[in-house]
Amino acid sequence: xxMSLKRSVxxxxxxxxxxxxxxxxxIKNKVKCIPVLRSFFQETRSLLLSECFCFVHLxxxxxxxxxxxxxxxxxxxxxxxxxxxKRSKIKKIIYFSGLGVSSKSTSNYFISxxxxxxxxxxxxxxxxxxxxxxxxxxxxxLTRNFKKQIQKKEIIIPGTGNYIIQPISINDVCSxxxxxxHSRSFSxxxxxxxxxxxxxxxxxVKNSIRNQNTTIKKIPLKKSLIQVSDKKFxxxxxxxxxxxxxxxxxxxxLRKISKIEFTKVxxx
Numbered sequence: 001x002x003m004s005l006k007r008s009v010x011x012x013x014x015x016x017x018x019x020x021x022x023x024x025x026x027i028k029n030k031v032k033c034i035p036v037l038r039s040f041f042q043e044t045r046s047l048l049l050s051e052c053f054c055f056v057h058l059x060x061x062x063x064x065x066x067x068x069x070x071x072x073x074x075x076x077x078x079x080x081x082x083x084x085x086k087r088s089k090i091k092k093i094i095y096f097s098g099l100g101v102s103s104k105s106t107s108n109y110f111i112s113x114x115x116x117x118x119x120x121x122x123x124x125x126x127x128x129x130x131x132x133x134x135x136x137x138x139x140x141x142l143t144r145n146f147k148k149q150i151q152k153k154e155i156i157i158p159g160t161g162n163y164i165i166q167p168i169s170i171n172d173v174c175s176x177x178x179x180x181x182h183s184r185s186f187s188x189x190x191x192x193x194x195x196x197x198x199x200x201x202x203x204x205v206k207n208s209i210r211n212q213n214t215t216i217k218k219i220p221l222k223k224s225l226i227q228v229s230d231k232k233f234x235x236x237x238x239x240x241x242x243x244x245x246x247x248x249x250x251x252x253x254l255r256k257i258s259k260i261e262f263t264k265v266x267x268x
Contacts, residue, residue: 006053008032009181010090012081013058017140018096018173022056025174031181041080049088054181056094057081060113063236070112078116082123092126094180099133099166099192100247107241117190128186130176132193133249136265137170143268145234146205150214157216158224158235161202163246166194167265176258185257192249197264201243207267 009026013019014035023033034052038059049055061073078095085093101113120127134142149155173193180186199207205216219227224240227233235243255262 006051006089008034008049008052010034010036010049010052010055011058012036012056012077013060016058017137018135018170019058021137021170022058022174022177025171026178026181029178031178041077049084049090052088052090054092054094055081055085055090056177056181058096060096060098061109063238064108070108074109074112075115075119078119082119082125085125086123090125092128092181093120093123094128094177095120095130096193097129097131097190098242099131099194099249100242100245101131107238109238109241126187128180128188129190130180130193131190131249132173133166133168133195133247135170135173135193136167136268140170140268142167146208146268149234150209150212153213154215154217155205155209156234157202157205157218158240159218159221159244161200161205161218163201163243164198164248165201165204165243166198166249166251167204168193168195169263169265172260172262175260176254179258179260189257191254191257192251193254194249194251195265196251196255196262197266198248199266204267210267 009031011019011023011033014023023035026033034049057078059073059077061068061070064070095116097113097117098110101110101117103114105111105114117129120129136143146155176193221244228235228237228240
């Protein structure tokens with residue numbers, strides 16, 4: 001099958017928040033999408049995606065469970081996807097890593113994401129690796145988390161709340177990925193997927209509760225790290241690693257490459 005006939009984009013994680021929105025956006029922009037479900041990876045090695053020219057790999061594990069480890073999902077699955085790309089003659093892979101991932105990472109989550117990045121870079125495929133901050137939309141993880149807390153009339157800030165986040169809107173994320181699928185200027189790059197606004201987490205929380213009758217409760221850093229094991233605590237271990245990591249992304253680089261006007265996101 002010649003390159004000119006390869007018109008489709010494969011998407012893993014198409015049922016997640018980013019995946020659903022991205023698929024809708026791409027279809028609206030006349031890009032044919034093929035959702036690649038988990039079961040696909042369990043099947044025999046002979047399965048190919050020969051009509052695809054690009055693979056958008058969104059599946060990632062944010063918190064480990066008894067049945068799933070970071071190594072299994074974030075590393076091993078990426079290996080399999082690279083293998084599928086090579087056998088299907090897919091030339092380009094777009095991967096969602098995480099803001100703050102680096103060779104110096106110490107959390108298991110970040111380490112697994114860094115390993116996946118290295119596999120992609122060494123794969124000889126063309127790639128764009130995005131390192132996203134919080135992606136905000138109608139049904140994203142942080143918005144759902146805040147809504148649940150607001151219903152209980154109390155919202156928790158772990159630690160002081162004096163750490164920065166750089167939220168980005170889901171619409172901007174979809175536009176950027178759409179560009180990255182087709183544009184050479186995203187080729188072989190690692191790019192922070194962050195919004196134009198650096199905002200303290202405590203300010204973001206304040207903006208998000210607005211006039212709602214909700215109290216803010218700060219829980220000291222050490223206590224937060226202990227309470228993480230409690231299922232009722234609204235933040236997981238990796239949430240705290242991300243928040244307390246206070247990572248700053250390079251929005252300017254993203255803006256220069258994409259040339260789009262980004263929305264400022266200051267609340268959910």
